[in-house]
Amino acid sequence: MGLSLSQRRRLIPWMFAIPGLLWLIVFFAIPLANQASVSLMTGDPEAGYSLTWAFDTYTSAISDYKEQFLRSFLYAGAATVIDLVIAFPLAYFMAYKAGRWRNLMLLLVVLPFFMSYVLRTVSWQLILADNGWVVERLRDVGLVADDGRVLATGTAVIAGIAYNFLPFMVLPLYVALERIDRRFVEAATDLYASRLTAFRKVTLPLAIPGIFAGSLLVFIPACGDFVNAALLGTPRQYMIGNVVQSKFLNVLDYPTAAALSFILMTIILVGIVLYSRLLGTRNLTEAAT
Amino acid sequence: MVANQSLTADAVRESGVGGEPDIRLERVTKRFGDVLVIDDLDLEIERGAFYALLGPSGCGKTTTLRMIGGFELPTAGRVLLGGTEVTNAPPHKRDVNTVFQSYALFPHLTIEKNVAFGLERKGVGKAETRRRVAEALETVQLPHLAKRKPAQLSGGQQQRVALARALVNRPRALLLDEPLGALDLRLRRQLQLELKRIQQEVGITFIHVTHDQEEAMSMADTIAVMNRGRIEQAGTATDLYERPRTEFVAKFLGVSNLVRGTVGQANGELSAVTTHDGATLHAPTNRCAEHAGGAVSVGVRPEKVKLTPAEQPTPDGANVLRGQVVLSSFLGVSLQYVVRTAGGEELIVLAQNADGSLPESLGAGREVQLTWDPRHTFVVAAEDGARA
Ligand SMILES: Nc1ncnc2c1ncn2[C@@H]1O[C@H](COP(=O)(O)OP(=O)(O)O)[C@@H](O)[C@H]1O
Ligand SMILES: [Mg+2]
Numbered sequence: 001m002g003l004s005l006s007q008r009r010r011l012i013p014w015m016f017a018i019p020g021l022l023w024l025i026v027f028f029a030i031p032l033a034n035q036a037s038v039s040l041m042t043g044d045p046e047a048g049y050s051l052t053w054a055f056d057t058y059t060s061a062i063s064d065y066k067e068q069f070l071r072s073f074l075y076a077g078a079a080t081v082i083d084l085v086i087a088f089p090l091a092y093f094m095a096y097k098a099g100r101w102r103n104l105m106l107l108l109v110v111l112p113f114f115m116s117y118v119l120r121t122v123s124w125q126l127i128l129a130d131n132g133w134v135v136e137r138l139r140d141v142g143l144v145a146d147d148g149r150v151l152a153t154g155t156a157v158i159a160g161i162a163y164n165f166l167p168f169m170v171l172p173l174y175v176a177l178e179r180i181d182r183r184f185v186e187a188a189t190d191l192y193a194s195r196l197t198a199f200r201k202v203t204l205p206l207a208i209p210g211i212f213a214g215s216l217l218v219f220i221p222a223c224g225d226f227v228n229a230a231l232l233g234t235p236r237q238y239m240i241g242n243v244v245q246s247k248f249l250n251v252l253d254y255p256t257a258a259a260l261s262f263i264l265m266t267i268i269l270v271g272i273v274l275y276s277r278l279l280g281t282r283n284l285t286e287a288a289t
Numbered sequence: 290m291v292a293n294q295s296l297t298a299d300a301v302r303e304s305g306v307g308g309e310p311d312i313r314l315e316r317v318t319k320r321f322g323d324v325l326v327i328d329d330l331d332l333e334i335e336r337g338a339f340y341a342l343l344g345p346s347g348c349g350k351t352t353t354l355r356m357i358g359g360f361e362l363p364t365a366g367r368v369l370l371g372g373t374e375v376t377n378a379p380p381h382k383r384d385v386n387t388v389f390q391s392y393a394l395f396p397h398l399t400i401e402k403n404v405a406f407g408l409e410r411k412g413v414g415k416a417e418t419r420r421r422v423a424e425a426l427e428t429v430q431l432p433h434l435a436k437r438k439p440a441q442l443s444g445g446q447q448q449r450v451a452l453a454r455a456l457v458n459r460p461r462a463l464l465l466d467e468p469l470g471a472l473d474l475r476l477r478r479q480l481q482l483e484l485k486r487i488q489q490e491v492g493i494t495f496i497h498v499t500h501d502q503e504e505a506m507s508m509a510d511t512i513a514v515m516n517r518g519r520i521e522q523a524g525t526a527t528d529l530y531e532r533p534r535t536e537f538v539a540k541f542l543g544v545s546n547l548v549r550g551t552v553g554q555a556n557g558e559l560s561a562v563t564t565h566d567g568a569t570l571h572a573p574t575n576r577c578a579e580h581a582g583g584a585v586s587v588g589v590r591p592e593k594v595k596l597t598p599a600e601q602p603t604p605d606g607a608n609v610l611r612g613q614v615v616l617s618s619f620l621g622v623s624l625q626y627v628v629r630t631a632g633g634e635e636l637i638v639l640a641q642n643a644d645g646s647l648p649e650s651l652g653a654g655r656e657v658q659l660t661w662d663p664r665h666t667f668v669v670a671a672e673d674g675a676r677a
Contacts, residue, residue, distance in 0.1 A: 181391075181393065183389055183391055183393040184393055184395060184396075186380070186387075186389070186393065187387070187389060187393040187394075188395075188406070189359075189379065189380040189381045190358060190359075190360075190380050190386055190387045191386065191406045191407035191410060191458070192381045192407050192410035192458070193381055193406075193410050194379075194381055195379075201406075202395060202397075205397045206396070
């Protein structure tokens with residue numbers, strides 16, 4: 001073809017992007033546009049749906065299911081915080097203290113992924129069973145009333161989400177901590193910072209990209225999760241994912257399901273922007289570098 | 290051989306006292322596992338000195354510095370700062386600051402915040418901090434970069450910020466670990482001068498680790514030459530160059546011509562040394578005394594030797610060795626000859642380029658004699674195995 005060498009050079013990076021772009025178009029942009037149009041349709045399962053630009057599906061979806069929305073954010077938020085609290089010391093230990101045990105620990109962190117998500121969650125039904133060891137110990141120490149239970153409560157759902165998504169918090173935190181040059185901490189202590197101050201002023205700020213990435217990787221999928229609420233909760237613990245699932249698969253009310261999905265997506269996007277402002281990461285690319 | 294260095298005249302004058310040294314290591318030993326890295330080291334540094342720790346890579350310079358800074362704890366021995374023992378004190382309790390080889394500037398903080406870090410930890414007030422940070426950045430000539438992040442600075446600029454970040458705290462001493470190691474040659478020479486100027490301006494003790502003998506000689510008042518975890522010799526550049534006391538020092542600082550021999554009779558100021566091939570040389574008695582009867586290397590620096598054709602008369606009392614020119618080269622500022630002596634050593638002679646050309650009488654293959662003043666001769670214990 002009539003391209004000069006330098007022109008071809010400039011095209012090469014774009015050519016590397018082609019598979020990814022195609023992927024995005026086929027599996028993201030097209031379905032997204034499709035679902036956007038579905039969300040604006042009216043009709044019923046028998047007669048089929050047609051595009052009528054029915055924006056009121058959105059307003060009624062919000063007013064009908066705001067409880068499930070709130071619960072989704074509450075549960076996902078709680079699980080994210082719990083994971084952060086558990087994962088930070090773990091990742092810190094793995095990055096700086098584990099020495100030759102480091103690789104084994106990393107393997108253990110991802111080991112649950114070798115088992116089916118649903119099976120893992122089902123096994124929590126056993127762990128949190130009313131007459132199981134855990135609940136009885138909790139009763140012993142008075143954290144659960146004698147006739148109280150854990151299964152079928154919000155606590156169980158949050159615990160399940162926190163458990164299932166923990167590796168998504170540990171791994172980015174580990175990577176972020178491991179990349180921090182230990183000499184920065186030495187420099188801080190050299191400049192009269194105690195170990196705790198050095199952690200606060202140097203390690204923690206430098207770990208923010210990891211905290212940001214880990215929180216998003218847990219919070220976003222957790223918001224749309226329905227497995228944990230379905231298996232460890234009751235309809236009173238249902239999250240927005242359960243509603244979407246039932247609208248799609250049981251009620252066959254596709255427009256409402258699509259509208260709910262778009263509402264969730266919008267709220268999460270707004271939330272990410274606010275969160276990145278809070279952490280001082282100006283944009284997502286900066287968090288990734 | 291461990292040697293406490295003599296005080297430099299400058300250091301004594303500035304401290305005003307000859308008494309307690311500012312920094313002192315007493316019989317310090319450091320092992321990493323089974324590996325002996327620092328071997329029973331004694332060290333004293335006077336207040337206000339520019340002190341260089343010079344030695345080949347792996348000899349333990351960084352480890353020594355890190356024990357003064359508090360990043361490594363000695364296996365045995367004591368570390369004292371200003372007469373107070375700090376052997377096991379953590380870094381933040383020690384009144385010294387480090388300029389790290391990699392600079393270790395905090396990447397998330399601006400230059401200004403980096404420099405202010407130490408003052409903020411010490412609880413210095415806001416206004417005072419701002420004033421001193423500005424002053425420190427002025428000293429290293431970077432006030433215009435205060436708002437930048439470290440990643441936006443060149444290597445040389447980062448180096449200066451690291452210096453400012455340490456200096457601003459006005460510590461008892463500044464520890465510099467190969468601070469110029471990552472810079473190219475031109476920038477390094479420029480910053481050497483600047484470091485020296487700043488040290489004289491602020492009057493803080495500098496301990497400067499380097500493996501570059503030229504750098505050490507051009508900057509330091511006192512140089513301690515380290516080898517395998519010990520200090521071989523410490524003193525001024527002149528001391529070390531003109532009167533090295535070990536073969537290692539003689540070879541590490543500049544070029545040495547060494548000939549194996551045995552110390553013989555003392556005759557007043559001068560003592561006789563018989564070389565391995567039977568020639569007799571003379572060296573100052575005070576440099577021979579400790580080696581009496583032992584195997585030694587006699588040495589002389591290349592520029593002290595005069596090279597003349599074999600048939601010329603030699604001055605009375607001069608040391609003379611005979612040999613044959615192997616190589617003569619024109620180096621511009623000087624002429625360099627490699628001469629193989631009767632005893633088999635290849636010695637180097639540097640002559641001034643006074644005539645603008647290599648004299649033919651000293652060309653390759655010519656029989657020549659090397660002569661020099663016995664006062665320029667030094668004597669060191671012969672090192673096992675290694676031939677000079
Ligand atoms: N943390 C450590 N663990 C084990 N060996 C070390 C450690 N630090 C330094 N060493 C060893 O100690 C020796 C001296 O190192 P160092 O003080 O860095 O030398 P220099 O700064 O003179 O090049 C080297 O052989 C090095 O491998
Ligand atoms: Mg070193």
